[in-house]
Amino acid sequence: MTFTDVWRRHDFGAVSRRIASKTPADVRRALGRPRGSVDLEDLAALLSPAASAYLEDMAQASHQYTLERFGPTMRLYAPLYLSNVCANVCTYCGFSAHNRIRRKVLTDAETLAEARVLRGHGFDSVLLVTGEAGRVGRDYLAGSLRLLRPHFSGLWIEVQPLPEEDYGALAAEGMSAVMVYQETYEPAAYARHHLSGPKADMAWRLETPDRVGRAGVKKVGLGALFGLSDWRTDAWFTGLHLRHVETVHWRTRTSISFPRLRPHEGEEIPVTPFSERDLVQAACAFRLLSPETELSLSTRESEAFRNRAFRLGFTSMSAGSRTNPGGYASAPESLEQFAIDDNRSPAAVAAFLRSQGYEPVWKDWDSTYDGFAERGGARRAAAQALAL
Amino acid sequence: MSPSPLVIAGVEFSSRLFVGTGKFSSGEIMRRSLEASGTQLVTVALGRVRTGGEPDDILGHLDTARYRLLPNTSGTRSAREAVLAAELAREALETNWLKLEIHPDPKYLMPDPVETLEATELLVKRGFIVLPYVHADPVLCKRLEEAGAAAVMPLGSPIGSALGLESRAFLEIIIAQSRVPVVVDAGLGAPSHAAAALEMGADAVLVNTAIAAAGNPVAMAEAFRLGVEAGRTAREAGLGGRASAGAPARASATSPLTSFLGGGAP
Amino acid sequence: MNAAAETIGITLNDAPHALAVPATLQGLLSQAELAQRKGIAAAVNGEVVPRSAWAMRALAEKDRVLVIRATQGG
Numbered sequence: 001m002t003f004t005d006v007w008r009r010h011d012f013g014a015v016s017r018r019i020a021s022k023t024p025a026d027v028r029r030a031l032g033r034p035r036g037s038v039d040l041e042d043l044a045a046l047l048s049p050a051a052s053a054y055l056e057d058m059a060q061a062s063h064q065y066t067l068e069r070f071g072p073t074m075r076l077y078a079p080l081y082l083s084n085v086c087a088n089v090c091t092y093c094g095f096s097a098h099n100r101i102r103r104k105v106l107t108d109a110e111t112l113a114e115a116r117v118l119r120g121h122g123f124d125s126v127l128l129v130t131g132e133a134g135r136v137g138r139d140y141l142a143g144s145l146r147l148l149r150p151h152f153s154g155l156w157i158e159v160q161p162l163p164e165e166d167y168g169a170l171a172a173e174g175m176s177a178v179m180v181y182q183e184t185y186e187p188a189a190y191a192r193h194h195l196s197g198p199k200a201d202m203a204w205r206l207e208t209p210d211r212v213g214r215a216g217v218k219k220v221g222l223g224a225l226f227g228l229s230d231w232r233t234d235a236w237f238t239g240l241h242l243r244h245v246e247t248v249h250w251r252t253r254t255s256i257s258f259p260r261l262r263p264h265e266g267e268e269i270p271v272t273p274f275s276e277r278d279l280v281q282a283a284c285a286f287r288l289l290s291p292e293t294e295l296s297l298s299t300r301e302s303e304a305f306r307n308r309a310f311r312l313g314f315t316s317m318s319a320g321s322r323t324n325p326g327g328y329a330s331a332p333e334s335l336e337q338f339a340i341d342d343n344r345s346p347a348a349v350a351a352f353l354r355s356q357g358y359e360p361v362w363k364d365w366d367s368t369y370d371g372f373a374e375r376g377g378a379r380r381a382a383a384q385a386l387a388l
Numbered sequence: 389m390s391p392s393p394l395v396i397a398g399v400e401f402s403s404r405l406f407v408g409t410g411k412f413s414s415g416e417i418m419r420r421s422l423e424a425s426g427t428q429l430v431t432v433a434l435g436r437v438r439t440g441g442e443p444d445d446i447l448g449h450l451d452t453a454r455y456r457l458l459p460n461t462s463g464t465r466s467a468r469e470a471v472l473a474a475e476l477a478r479e480a481l482e483t484n485w486l487k488l489e490i491h492p493d494p495k496y497l498m499p500d501p502v503e504t505l506e507a508t509e510l511l512v513k514r515g516f517i518v519l520p521y522v523h524a525d526p527v528l529c530k531r532l533e534e535a536g537a538a539a540v541m542p543l544g545s546p547i548g549s550a551l552g553l554e555s556r557a558f559l560e561i562i563i564a565q566s567r568v569p570v571v572v573d574a575g576l577g578a579p580s581h582a583a584a585a586l587e588m589g590a591d592a593v594l595v596n597t598a599i600a601a602a603g604n605p606v607a608m609a610e611a612f613r614l615g616v617e618a619g620r621t622a623r624e625a626g627l628g629g630r631a632s633a634g635a636p637a638r639a640s641a642t643s644p645l646t647s648f649l650g651g652g653a654p
Numbered sequence: 655m656n657a658a659a660e661t662i663g664i665t666l667n668d669a670p671h672a673l674a675v676p677a678t679l680q681g682l683l684s685q686a687e688l689a690q691r692k693g694i695a696a697a698v699n700g701e702v703v704p705r706s707a708w709a710m711r712a713l714a715e716k717d718r719v720l721v722i723r724a725t726q727g728g
Contacts, residue, residue: 250565
């Protein structure tokens, strides 16, 4: 059973109405749950308008759970944009195929130049980002991973959805996480914003975390792009997706991101409301739903907001981000995918965290044994094969 | 409102109380206890026939139109023995349902996780509906689910101990992440234990000694029926937050964390 | 050679039995008054033999026959 089957059982409009109907009593019941026993009905309550009055309680619990699980730490990472070539036409993205911008795929030399700058800032975990195009498929990514593996312990990707075999092959090259945001779980809005290109296939994207999990990748990142449809409902579906991954692909860790629509190249589009207060509500609701999942706070958000919100449940932050290929070293002036709002250097972000009693974490310890042993189960199967 | 039915391998059970047939003082007491329990699934063991004597057949006391039989593999100590027991059970009882229990340890009857996983893989391939009895081990339960187990049967406490839900913290994890029904088996000593298991979200419980060894087994069977129904009904009714198990969110008296956000609560 | 007198020794649930040749599982179970009994299953040397195949299953010297039935258990 893939997530598409799960998703089809829930009508977006019906879920919206259910969230809207939640009462303060529902919110109090959800808040009173022991850690780890918040269910999807509770999530609907925590995402509802009724929960707004309980935001401080949610934040206290979220802060407490996060401290208990992760300690006063914050993992810092940086995106590394490898390419802005894209075959998709999406209303909200600066890389959209119809936008007349200079297209770029980093060469090996350029990629290494970016890596040197990021290493110089202290980063040890990078998120490799590309648009959706044949040129930046499995072979290109595998080559980039080989190039970068000596320089970083954490190599994550946010690229086009790939077949399961490709994820397995990339994991063997040292890739330890795949970020794949659904953008929106509402079919009509998805169709409205993804006009053409492979991304218009909603089911293929919905099932991507299943393929990632089956391939044995260690972490998968989920999220919706808030602003495309009703944020409460999209957040609830993200929770449904999270539960699916946690139960079916239980060996794979999860992270949740909360991207908001930001100014970008291309035409203005109508944006549904999603305030900073809403973002905090969503993040706290996810922390209560899953004390173990990682929550990421983007440089799309302002310095002032990040300086206050970071302790409300988040476990990782990007810092000093450039969202254009070559943005760190070779082509600092090329076009960005979206505008960022926290322009501090990584060192400044780290210093701020330390001043707040938090330890910035650069290293991805989870990669220590990557490539040295098979996954659980594989060894057993091999032993059985030998015995036959 | 009656609680929703339980479905295992496509078969519906309106009763969430499974009953073992061991240790009853007579066939008649067992028959009346099963009736009072409202159960629809009863476990039986396999034993060697005695030649030359009177047939000591339990089946004479079991209305098999009313109860689905769940033969167990008790007495086996390895996956290989369990496979033989399973095939004998299928032949003798004309059911492919199986409670898989492998305990090489005669003192505590602790289930062997390694043999159990291997036997589950083999038996699922041979068409059995496998319900493995295991320690309350969340990873093992996921591995069994992946191997095709129709349900998992983690223990509440050592078999026959009547200690109740000593494995609570692990059962909670198993229940939270299982995609197959979770049947808490072993160690339930009182109807309140059964109720607590169902409140916690277990799909069913299996009880034997606590009923069979009670002063009045028939009345105790009835009490377990009520306990299970109460627990399940409470679960479905939506327990108040702090009523469920474990430690609730700690209240902390730190300074406000959200005052920087505008447009907030009154 | 006296074929009629030839017998083999097998065990049924670990108890020794002597059977005239040609010996079958059906013959053994009839002799032990088990052949008509419902709710039992038989295995020879650890291989289950379905009831429908009892008559076909020849027994040989030192075969180990196991016959089980349901009993009380949890």
